[in-house]
Amino acid sequence: MKLELKGITKQFPGVLANDNVNLSIGEGEIVALLGENGAGKSTLMNILYGLYTPTSGEVLIDNQPLELHSPGDAIAAGIGMVHQHFMLVPVFTVAENVILGDEPTKRIGWLDARRARKMVKEISGRYSLDVDPDAIIEDLPVGIQQRVEIIKVLAREARFVVFDEPTSVLTPNEVEGFFEIVAGLKADGKGIIFISHKLGEALEIADRIVIMRRGKTVAEVLPEEVDEEKLAELMVGRPVDLVVHREEAKPADVVLSVENLVVLDDRLQRAVDGLSLEVRAGEIVGIAGVQGNGQTELVESLTGLRTSLGGVVRLNGEDITTKSPRAIHKRNVAHVPEDRQKSGLVLPFTVTENIVLDSYYEAPVSRGVQMNWGAARDRAVRLVEEYDVRTPSVDVLVSTLSGGNQQKVIVAREFDRDVALVIASQPTRGIDVGSIEYIHSRIVQERDNQSAVLIVSSELDEIMALSDRILVMFEGKIAGEFDSSATPTEIGLAMLGSQGGLEAS
Amino acid sequence: MTATATPAKAEVKTRATPAERRATVIGTVMVLLAVFVFWVFGLGLESGVRSTFNLSLPGERFQNLVWEVNAQWLSFVVAAIMAFLGGLVLRRSHVKWTNVALAIGLGLFALGFLTWAAAEGSFSLVGMLRSTVLLSVPVTLGALSGLMCERVAVINIAIEGQLLTAAFVGTILGSAWGIWAGLIGAMVTGALLGAVLAVLSIRYRIDQIIAGVVINIFALGLTSFLARRVLSQAPDLNSPGRFTSIKIPILGDIPVIGSMFFDHNIFVYAMFLLIIALHFGLFYTRWGLRSRSVGEHPKAADTVGINVYRVRYRNVILGGVIAGFGGAFLTLAQVSRFEENLTAGIGFIGLAAMIFGRWRPLGVLGAGLVFGFARALQQKLGILGTPIPSEFLSMTPYIVTIIVVAGVVGRARPPAADGQPYIKD
Ligand SMILES: Nc1ncnc2c1ncn2[C@@H]1O[C@H](COP(=O)(O)OP(=O)(O)OP(=O)(O)O)[C@@H](O)[C@H]1O
Ligand SMILES: [Mg+2]
Numbered sequence: 001m002k003l004e005l006k007g008i009t010k011q012f013p014g015v016l017a018n019d020n021v022n023l024s025i026g027e028g029e030i031v032a033l034l035g036e037n038g039a040g041k042s043t044l045m046n047i048l049y050g051l052y053t054p055t056s057g058e059v060l061i062d063n064q065p066l067e068l069h070s071p072g073d074a075i076a077a078g079i080g081m082v083h084q085h086f087m088l089v090p091v092f093t094v095a096e097n098v099i100l101g102d103e104p105t106k107r108i109g110w111l112d113a114r115r116a117r118k119m120v121k122e123i124s125g126r127y128s129l130d131v132d133p134d135a136i137i138e139d140l141p142v143g144i145q146q147r148v149e150i151i152k153v154l155a156r157e158a159r160f161v162v163f164d165e166p167t168s169v170l171t172p173n174e175v176e177g178f179f180e181i182v183a184g185l186k187a188d189g190k191g192i193i194f195i196s197h198k199l200g201e202a203l204e205i206a207d208r209i210v211i212m213r214r215g216k217t218v219a220e221v222l223p224e225e226v227d228e229e230k231l232a233e234l235m236v237g238r239p240v241d242l243v244v245h246r247e248e249a250k251p252a253d254v255v256l257s258v259e260n261l262v263v264l265d266d267r268l269q270r271a272v273d274g275l276s277l278e279v280r281a282g283e284i285v286g287i288a289g290v291q292g293n294g295q296t297e298l299v300e301s302l303t304g305l306r307t308s309l310g311g312v313v314r315l316n317g318e319d320i321t322t323k324s325p326r327a328i329h330k331r332n333v334a335h336v337p338e339d340r341q342k343s344g345l346v347l348p349f350t351v352t353e354n355i356v357l358d359s360y361y362e363a364p365v366s367r368g369v370q371m372n373w374g375a376a377r378d379r380a381v382r383l384v385e386e387y388d389v390r391t392p393s394v395d396v397l398v399s400t401l402s403g404g405n406q407q408k409v410i411v412a413r414e415f416d417r418d419v420a421l422v423i424a425s426q427p428t429r430g431i432d433v434g435s436i437e438y439i440h441s442r443i444v445q446e447r448d449n450q451s452a453v454l455i456v457s458s459e460l461d462e463i464m465a466l467s468d469r470i471l472v473m474f475e476g477k478i479a480g481e482f483d484s485s486a487t488p489t490e491i492g493l494a495m496l497g498s499q500g501g502l503e504a505s
Numbered sequence: 506m507t508a509t510a511t512p513a514k515a516e517v518k519t520r521a522t523p524a525e526r527r528a529t530v531i532g533t534v535m536v537l538l539a540v541f542v543f544w545v546f547g548l549g550l551e552s553g554v555r556s557t558f559n560l561s562l563p564g565e566r567f568q569n570l571v572w573e574v575n576a577q578w579l580s581f582v583v584a585a586i587m588a589f590l591g592g593l594v595l596r597r598s599h600v601k602w603t604n605v606a607l608a609i610g611l612g613l614f615a616l617g618f619l620t621w622a623a624a625e626g627s628f629s630l631v632g633m634l635r636s637t638v639l640l641s642v643p644v645t646l647g648a649l650s651g652l653m654c655e656r657v658a659v660i661n662i663a664i665e666g667q668l669l670t671a672a673f674v675g676t677i678l679g680s681a682w683g684i685w686a687g688l689i690g691a692m693v694t695g696a697l698l699g700a701v702l703a704v705l706s707i708r709y710r711i712d713q714i715i716a717g718v719v720i721n722i723f724a725l726g727l728t729s730f731l732a733r734r735v736l737s738q739a740p741d742l743n744s745p746g747r748f749t750s751i752k753i754p755i756l757g758d759i760p761v762i763g764s765m766f767f768d769h770n771i772f773v774y775a776m777f778l779l780i781i782a783l784h785f786g787l788f789y790t791r792w793g794l795r796s797r798s799v800g801e802h803p804k805a806a807d808t809v810g811i812n813v814y815r816v817r818y819r820n821v822i823l824g825g826v827i828a829g830f831g832g833a834f835l836t837l838a839q840v841s842r843f844e845e846n847l848t849a850g851i852g853f854i855g856l857a858a859m860i861f862g863r864w865r866p867l868g869v870l871g872a873g874l875v876f877g878f879a880r881a882l883q884q885k886l887g888i889l890g891t892p893i894p895s896e897f898l899s900m901t902p903y904i905v906t907i908i909v910v911a912g913v914v915g916r917a918r919p920p921a922a923d924g925q926p927y928i929k930d
Binding site for chain 1: 522789798801805806811812921
């Protein structure tokens, strides 16, 4: 059994996303697909899954060309996909999501809930996924949601499975679990395509690594032959510095102080439960923690997007607890939100419009009641250049940009002014190594310009690389504090709720 | 212990949550209403005055069932229970039960009000309850039509126009070829208007509100014009027969309940069956699962091979059929003639009932009955002759609508993709 993509070309208006790409996957093989943001990986996979029609080229299984007009055709051909942005109905149960589109029914289309539940349990048991068929999706952490996506694919008896950036939303523990699942799939004879920006992961699990740049496959290597530096260079086309360089921090005055903050989540539970912290000018404080321990609510509350139930937030001594998002923004607080598509961008707006989203009402972008689109465009063009956003022009809709490039648009917008405080959630989620290097150096630069920086990330590596001080968040409270010399194991333990960190100081 | 860990039981002083703030408002309103009942309905009556509620209608098997109470005394009891419930709500210890307390409180208020209105006289309680069910039919059917569409994320603001046009076509065909032809014609008309809405909003992605408004204006203009030109010239085209009541044996003879539920025309029975069918259909069948997925997350539905457009077309057209059925009720059962703008906003009230019913068939039934009650009250009070000006009485259903839509019931969650066109790349 062999899956082949032959001579695939996809032309979008102004972008040649795929340029005569050839790729093949065999049974029981894991192929890692690497490439910069906008290289065309997701596009290629969407073609394979029947979501896009290629301009030219064909997909074959065992030398038989496939007719792929819709995902239904791909599913029928045994191709499954776990998307970069999950495709689950949030208000449905796990079982309902799994059966959707291929429902076991009794007479007159009556759903056979028992069979659905059994099927989920069976698959979940076979690959030790440990998923409750009756749980509602929106109550589940992303790691489990991803397992639901995997069950969905397996329930349709896919022989080839595509994972588009599966690990970018997972915590280190969940990544381990995910690799075990993938190994199980491989042992079962499934062919797997794995997209990631984390080079170490590709080296760890792939049998073969294919590298794309600007729509073409530029190299194919075996993991034994290369190391991370080499991979990065192949991807970006120049040597990349994978280590963050920074001087010792010189913390000055307290910029952000949070006292006994209490914030409710959407289900009215106390997600942040009496949390206190301080961030000083000239230091980077990293908040580590397994996702779902209140980080989201904390950041939303600090930036004015969610009203807190109790406690005080001060910025440079001023009480901003109940201030509006704009008022907080105007006090020079930059915010890189966790979910770029939900709260970072207006997807049906152009790149330019998104770039000036925070300043459209001020000179030079605004002239009283009238917009100065010239000035807005100039700014967008400059930032696209500076942050290496891959887009045919600043006038295209931001929704057509690749995931990583969307993220860069947000970072560019937020960092392009004099900021006193940076609050960044998952600032480099889904961004390629070359751009991570740049964004990290920008964050350090902000710190050196005496900004206070608060980074929230589920990625421990990123927290450890950037932070001068690390706080671990657990069940809505700070469960431990570490300096930058702490080991990942110590921090990892604290993330799971065991007491740790600096003794009373 | 670490330096940063907060003491486990440090109770932080907190601000009120939105639900708690709402409970305060509602609790206060309930207590004020209790005071009002005590003052106006209780103290406003002479002691010893009795109110009589008739519990049977002429021609029923069991005759002369009445319930006679001391009006003042009942008002005091009602006021006391309402004040007690209001107090419970104000304590905010069980915020989840706010709505239940509110519903009971409003029911009691209605009872107090009726007692007051019927003081020194008698009032046909069964008659009013029966009217409640009858008058809820067009509202409920309209709401179900809206629900069918919004569950697949198409907003149907054209219910009003669908009802009106269907009522018109039903009248003409009913007069020409009999009531069954009228009924079928009305349903086909609803389906056609549903198809127009579907094409405009799914295929051409016209703003769904605007598409709906256009249909409404078109429907009102066309039917008014034709009513003036055609029906006034040919009056025999404006006198279809009527679907009469069919009493269900045994069940129909139960006091009160029999007249309320088991002695009606086919529309009422069909409405209840439809509610049950839709409830099970939406939540227990493949059709329902797919429909809801298309309304919540069309892209997810698409990636598992569901044809989003087909599901939307089908449901929007079916929604039109339901509205058409509701339109037929207006001229083939309720009255048997068509008048200009006969619907007078029932479609919009239906939309409100859909929201009030939280996009669920059973909720819609409850909401429909509330609106039916408001209209029945308005009619019966007109007959009783209370000191309340009749203009105020006719406002009741609309006031209820405004209060409901303004969110008295708290925020319900519409289907996530409601109103958004689906664009395939
Ligand atoms: N629907 C679309 N319309 C127009 N252009 C598109 C569309 N989808 C993708 N593109 C363009 O095609 C190129 C490839 O995008 P793609 O999403 O495949 O990149 P990617 O390799 O997955 O990147 P990332 O790692 O950031 O996810 C990008 O330049 C993007 O702007
Ligand atoms: Mg991608």
